[in-house]
Amino acid sequence: MPSRRYSVFAIAREALRQHSGWSRAWTSPEPRDRYKVVIVGAGGHGLATAYYLGRNHGITDVAVIEKGWLGGGNTGRNTTIIRSNYLQDPSAAIYDKALKLYETLSQDLNYNVMFSPRGLIMLAQTEHEVRGYRRTVHANTLQGVATEWVEPARLKELVPIINIDGPRYPVLGGLYQARGGTARHDAVAWGYARACSDMGMHVIQNCEVTGIETANGQVQTVNTTRGRIGCDKLALVVAGHSSQLAEMAGFRLPIESVPLQAMVSEPIKPCMDVVVMANTVHGYMSQSDKGEMVIGGGTDSYNAFTQRGSWHHIEETVRALIETFPMISRLKMLRQWGGIVDMTGDRSPILSTTPVGGIFVNCGWGTGGFKAIPGSGWAMAELVAQGRPGPLAAAFGMNRFREGRFIDESVAAGVAH
Amino acid sequence: MLILTCPYCGVKAEETELSPGGEAHLKRVGPGGTAEEFEAYLFARKNIKGVHFERWRHAYGCGKWFLAARDTHTMQVYGTYKAQTAHATDEIVANARQARAEWVPDWPQGSEAVVG
Numbered sequence: 210m211p212s213r214r215y216s217v218f219a220i221a222r223e224a225l226r227q228h229s230g231w232s233r234a235w236t237s238p239e240p241r242d243r244y245k246v247v248i249v250g251a252g253g254h255g256l257a258t259a260y261y262l263g264r265n266h267g268i269t270d271v272a273v274i275e276k277g278w279l280g281g282g283n284t285g286r287n288t289t290i291i292r293s294n295y296l297q298d299p300s301a302a303i304y305d306k307a308l309k310l311y312e313t314l315s316q317d318l319n320y321n322v323m324f325s326p327r328g329l330i331m332l333a334q335t336e337h338e339v340r341g342y343r344r345t346v347h348a349n350t351l352q353g354v355a356t357e358w359v360e361p362a363r364l365k366e367l368v369p370i371i372n373i374d375g376p377r378y379p380v381l382g383g384l385y386q387a388r389g390g391t392a393r394h395d396a397v398a399w400g401y402a403r404a405c406s407d408m409g410m411h412v413i414q415n416c417e418v419t420g421i422e423t424a425n426g427q428v429q430t431v432n433t434t435r436g437r438i439g440c441d442k443l444a445l446v447v448a449g450h451s452s453q454l455a456e457m458a459g460f461r462l463p464i465e466s467v468p469l470q471a472m473v474s475e476p477i478k479p480c481m482d483v484v485v486m487a488n489t490v491h492g493y494m495s496q497s498d499k500g501e502m503v504i505g506g507g508t509d510s511y512n513a514f515t516q517r518g519s520w521h522h523i524e525e526t527v528r529a530l531i532e533t534f535p536m537i538s539r540l541k542m543l544r545q546w547g548g549i550v551d552m553t554g555d556r557s558p559i560l561s562t563t564p565v566g567g568i569f570v571n572c573g574w575g576t577g578g579f580k581a582i583p584g585s586g587w588a589m590a591e592l593v594a595q596g597r598p599g600p601l602a603a604a605f606g607m608n609r610f611r612e613g614r615f616i617d618e619s620v621a622a623g624v625a626h
Numbered sequence: 627m628l629i630l631t632c633p634y635c636g637v638k639a640e641e642t643e644l645s646p647g648g649e650a651h652l653k654r655v656g657p658g659g660t661a662e663e664f665e666a667y668l669f670a671r672k673n674i675k676g677v678h679f680e681r682w683r684h685a686y687g688c689g690k691w692f693l694a695a696r697d698t699h700t701m702q703v704y705g706t707y708k709a710q711t712a713h714a715t716d717e718i719v720a721n722a723r724q725a726r727a728e729w730v731p732d733w734p735q736g737s738e739a740v741v742g
Contacts, residue, residue, distance in 0.1 A: 452673035463669035465648070466698075511628075511646035513698045514675045520627060521642050554669045611665040 213407075215319055234399060235279075235406035240413050243439035244272045246593060247431050248446055249418055249454060251275030252284040253394070253579065254571055255446035256401035256412070257586020258593065260318075263408040265587070266594035271410040272440075273402075274433060276417035280398030283448050286516075286548035287579040288471050288493065288505040290484050292329045292389035294356045296345050297616045299604035300557060301352040306601060307584030311392060314583060320400030322392045323498070329389030329484040330364065332533070334378040338489060342384035356386045370480050375532040378490060391484060391495055397582055421457040421568075428458070428567035444569045444593050449514065449549025451572035460564045462572065463610050464551045468518035469508045469576050470526075472545040474537065476500030490529030491522075494537075502537060504530065508550060508576060518547035550575050555609075557616035560588055560602040569593050570607070628696075633706050635688040647681030650693045651713065675699050677722045677729050679714060682706075695722060 213232060223230050246262060248255045251273045262268045275281075291311055293304035315321050333339045342358065349356040361373045364383050373380040402412050413435065420432040421443070428443045445454045449466045476499050486493035491507030506526035509519050523545060531538045553559060553573035558581070560571050571589045574581060588601035598606060604616060628641040649671050655663040672678075678698045683691050693711065695704040695718045702725055705718035713733040722729055 450675070452671070453675055461666070461670040461672070463665075463671065465671050465673050466675075511680065512649075512673060512678055513701065515699070515701055519641060610669045611661050 234403040235412050238411050240272060240435050240438055245270035246442045247438055247440040248273045248444045250447040251279045251412055252282045253397050253582035254585045256398055256405060257582050258444055258446055258589040259405045259410055260401045261586045261590035262594060263410060265590055268594055269408045269410055272413055274413045274416040278414050279402055280395055283548040283578060284394055284398045286546055287394060288503050289391040289394045289579060291392055291580040292386050293354055294345060294349055294384055294386045295618060296348050297618060298352060299616050300618055301354050303584045303588060303601045304581055305354050306587060307581045308388060310583030318400040318404050320396060320403055322396040322400055324392040326388050326390040327482050328387045330383040330385050331486045331488060332380050333382045334380060334487060334489040339381050345384055355388060356384060359383050359385045367483055368481060368485055370534055370536050372533055372535055378529060378532055389484060394579060418454060423565050426566050428565055442567045442593055446571045448551050448572060451551050458565050458568055463554050464573055465512055466514060466549050466551055467508045468513050468515060468547040469550045470506040470518035470522055470547045472542050473501040473503050474540040474542055487533060492526040492530040494530060502540060514549055516547045516549060555615035555617045556619040558605055559607045560592055560605040561607040630682060630694050630703060630706050632684045632687060633692050633708050634690045637687050639684060639687055643686045645683045645685040647683055650679040650681045676726060
């Protein structure tokens, strides 16, 4: 009998039979002709949407189709930061829902996502940021999200390697969320995919959407490189290529796609056990379990679909971080990569019905999607199942741009978040 | 490094010398336009994966706004042109068509490029 459930007993059993009994974590079936729900995009958000459709709403006739490989887009390209210290109430609600789900996700999925609530600090390096983050702490208190303002001396205790007296970017304090942290990004996608597969859903990789057929304003069929797939409901959860999918369905989105970069250093001994974000200089850093310093940079400011980004952004990010973290100046960088992020006008996501009946869209997470995956999936599943948004998604409809109801996080979060 | 030639001063400028200004040829409607039209002007973008027309400012040079045709997928630059135009020049169209045979301009052919 293969070992399906992961546990210490399963490891012991497999150790006695040369680990010959592990089965594949998820199946790779051929697509059927029709599903009740088709989700485009097998990244974290798409897979989480499928998972909560099954778990919360009992809908398991679901296919998640993916043009590349599972979690190979932004889910595998981010810096794995998780936090919920947002200024606006709708943001705090959905991101804190996500954080709470992350806290028990390994147990819920029976898959170790290596959630590490090591704490997260956003540095205030200008007087403007000091005022902004103090305001965020007050807002978070009202929202029930535990954050605190820390003075430089306490910050130095939390992050001994930091230089708080930099001449250009002195550290004036920080916004500290002790519950924030990181998780292993691949494991989040893999864990959800395994749970979806166990519920009988189809996760279909190497299946690119080539067209969307509608009739009488209602979605009918998704055409893919692996055939036509009929569906009652279609969820587009594709981040950087949301505009392209929307165009196939005949509508436009308030989205622009830009590259966002990250890089990791050679592995070093443990030196920093919190996540530090420096939004003034568009840099953020944490240390991975392997010892690499994971560094995130800023976005390019013009549209592009090349998953690499501009060289000068790396220089700017690293140059600024070296003043705050002098010890990284001698580190060699191992890898650098980019992902295509979907930016909205107010830097908040879109979870919305669309002009086409049966099509729902989840996009616009921009530079901060990873932390939202469970909450986004939860809210999106509710939207798809009921055909109208629940309390978490209600404020994130795309009609907010017409009505001027922005959820403006661009000031609160800086560019990188 | 992205390099664009400023059509005003002729300098070949790298991207750190320039400021991007988003999609070009947006037309503002109104007064009296509908909420939908104003929303489209402010937020709805083509976000094209391919031939993209966009605004740039030669910020650390002559300071002038100009327009560029650039491929957002391959990063190839098809040409730059002055801001006081309704659409790109024939030469830029030819460059783009050479790289992407399937691409066709989305403006009426034979229309006058220069405005104002």
